[in-house]
Amino acid sequence: MRDTADILRLENLQVHFPIQGGLFDRVLGRPSGAVRAVDGIDLTIGRGEIVALVGESGSGKTTVGRVITKLAQPTGGNLLFDGRDMSSERGASPLRPYRRRVQMIFQDAYQALNPRHTVFDIVAEPLRSLRLVENDAQLTERVSEALTGAGLNPPGDFFARFPHELSGGQRQRVVIAGALAVKPELIVADEPVSMLDVSIRAQILQVLVDLRDKHNMALLFITHDLPLAWLIADRIAVLYLGKLVEIGSADDITYNPRHPYTVALLNATPQIGGDADRGKLPALQGEVPSAARVPKGCRFHPRCPLAFDRCRQEEPPANEVGPRHMSACWLAK
Amino acid sequence: MTNSFQNKAPLLEVDRLSVDYGLKGNSLRAIDGVSFVLRAGEAVALVGESGSGKTTTAMAIAGLLSPNARVSEGVVRYRGERLPIDDDAAMRPHRWSETSVVFQGAMNALNPVHRIVKQIAEPCMLKLGMSRAEATARAKELLELVGIPADRGAAYPHELSGGMRQRVMIAMALACRPSIIIGDEPTTALDVITQAQILKLLGELRSQLNLALILITHDLSVVAECCDRVMIMYSGRIVEDGTVAEIFADPKHPYTKLLIDSIPNPANGKKMIRPIPGDPPNLVNRPSGCAFHPRCPSAMAVCTTEVPSLDKFGQGRVACHLHQSLQNKVTVHA
Structure with a gap:
């Protein structure tokens, strides 16, 4: 693959949270375990590429986003940004250049905005704290530019408003404007539209796609919603219990899934007027196991309708099943 | 397309129901003249965005309105008998045994x-x-x-x-053993696979126990999986009512059309989704006339001044001036 084009590369990335055992366990010398939230992920994001990271709750998708934005520290593997290993970088000032280049959009625009700050101050804050402007005129210009980019027109009308004066869609636009203000090269968006009304979602998605088209910004779009991922992303990575089970183009994942978990997710997704492909596999039983007790072998085997002996013993590697299409399943060849 | 429930006697009748919320001395109309009929064993969805009044409608039926809410107009009848929905004590014998609610946050x-x-x-x-x-x-x-x-x-x-x-x-x-279950976004907080399991369970229980279901949701695609009929709400009013098949194949109201178009649907392969311009209205300043007119691509002069009535149209009902003028023309020429 074109190494130079990748803005971000995750190599065997791991985040294990240690479990503090009780006093009794410690006295008895019982081994304390770990929650394997992210358990060895390989993923690349190209410049100007939109990659969707899809998974259920507890799959580790948010932790991946937090590691990329350096809000959490990986316990293993590498995080390469523009060719440089960032996995062990920490501290506010060494990370300042990185934070300019990588920004995050959170799910809940109600909580992400300080209710006592005006829209102007919210959007200006990253510019000030990362020291990207020299004077007030420049600051106003950059804030205006960011608000316009997020679809808040005319920007001047919003400067003095407070978050409570805005609708849900406008609030999410302010969050986006804040991320956009520093002109990042990669945005990590964690469920950016799941709190919004359906009629507003398309507007926000359009803003994100425009950013890519106009500024060649890369986007990691974290979601639990496969149809949404299909709509916005170039590629989709499906995460199950801390590990990627399938990666491929949005169309390959949606129309030609090669992992039983992806198939199950697609089957379970309610759809308008589309049931032609349903019923190929029985619906999944049970729920995602705890990341503190990851099943042996293929971690999906206890719920997999196609599991056989090998799946219970050996963990399947990521097999190439097509051009840029990988599936971690013993049956996918 | 016939609705197999149409011949059955109504189990629940909601008749021109309006609910106001008192707020700092003002009163806000949350739902405005909502009327519909639910028959035994029927599954009906109330779909709308936040502030559309879908939850208020359901809570009014269950007699669970908050203390600052007031039923200002209309009645709810259960098997022909008027329910005391605004009297907490009088409602008590009806709850659980006639109508039960499954709430969102378990x-x-x-x-x-x-x-x-x-x-x-x-x-x-x-x-x-x-x-x-x-x-x-x-x-x-x-x-x-x-x-x-x-x-x-x-x-x-x-x-x-x-x-x-x-x-x-x-x-x-x-x-x-109620005969009506009201599900207030019962699967919204769940993962898709769990959601599918719960929807399947509700469907099985429905046929096993001959339950009628009122499903409150913002998600039209959930409706497609498990309901017979769907009512679309916008700013406190029902704007369209029809069978699930009708609504998805041939939506009549511009809002319904745009809502369906704004849901990504890999089944039809079209990656284009059309954003609905503007924001949902808030209750404090609901637009005059048809509340959807500021966002409607087909709005006419009459839409800004007159509230369209929810009239019978084909098998269902629709509240839109476009269709009213259309139907008037048909009668004139016939």
Whole structure:
């Protein structure tokens, strides 16, 4: 693959949270375990590429986003940004250049905005704290530019408003404007539209796609919603219990899934007027196991309708099943 | 396309129901003249965005409106008899045994310090006059019915997953053999696979127990999976009502059309989604005339001044001036 084009590369990335055992366990010398939230992920994001990271709750998708934005520290593997290993970088000032280049959009625009700050101050804050402007005129210009980019027109009308004066869609636009203000090269968006009304979602998605088209910004779009991922992303990575089970183009994942978990997710997704492909596999039983007790072998085997002996013993590697299409399943060849 | 429920006697009739919320001396109309009929065994969805009045409608029917809400107009009838929906004490005999509600946040709706079997047994003792032993036996039966092994009854809510907790909520709702279940976004907080399991369960229980279902949701695609009829609400009014097949194949109201177009649908392969311009209106300044007119691509002069009535159109109903003028023309020429 074109190494130079990748803005971000995750190599065997791991985040294990240690479990503090009780006093009794410690006295008895019982081994304390770990929650394997992210358990060895390989993923690349190209410049100007939109990659969707899809998974259920507890799959580790948010932790991946937090590691990329350096809000959490990986316990293993590498995080390469523009060719440089960032996995062990920490501290506010060494990370300042990185934070300019990588920004995050959170799910809940109600909580992400300080209710006592005006829209102007919210959007200006990253510019000030990362020291990207020299004077007030420049600051106003950059804030205006960011608000316009997020679809808040005319920007001047919003400067003095407070978050409570805005609708849900406008609030999410302010969050986006804040991320956009520093002109990042990669945005990590964690469920950016799941709190919004359906009629507003398309507007926000359009803003994100425009950013890519106009500024060649890369986007990691974290979601639990496969149809949404299909709509916005170039590629989709499906995460199950801390590990990627399938990666491929949005169309390959949606129309030609090669992992039983992806198939199950697609089957379970309610759809308008589309049931032609349903019923190929029985619906999944049970729920995602705890990341503190990851099943042996293929971690999906206890719920997999196609599991056989090998799946219970050996963990399947990521097999190439097509051009840029990988599936971690013993049956996918 | 005929609706197989049309011949049955109405189980629940909601007749021009309006609810106002008092707020700092002002009163806000949350729902405005909502009328519909629910028949035994029928599954109807109330779909709308936040502020559309779907939850207020459902809570009014269940007699669970908040203290600052007032039923200002209209009646709700159950099997022909008027329900005292604005009188908490008088409503008590009707709750659980006629209409039960399954709420969205199962973790908040369950008591964290009681074992689940006890929580399910409680309405059986209070409402059906069962002894503790009888009620416990009934609770275990109900757990099995919703797919939880009876011995899990000893668990506390925090020991169960989100999907299991929602099953417990459903078991509780069924305890006093109601004929109507109101599901207020019952699967919204769940993962897709769990959501599919719960929707399947609701469908099975419906046919097994001949339950009527009112499903409150913002998600049209969920409706496609499990309902017979869907009513689209916008700013406190029903704007369209029809069978699921009709609504999806041939939506009449511009809002319904745009709503369907704004849902990504890999089944039709089209990656283009059309954003609906503007924001949903708030209740404080609801637009004049048709509340959707500021966002409507087909708005006419009349839409800004007159509220369109919800008139019969084909098999369903639609509240839109476009269709009213259309139908008037048809009658003139006929």
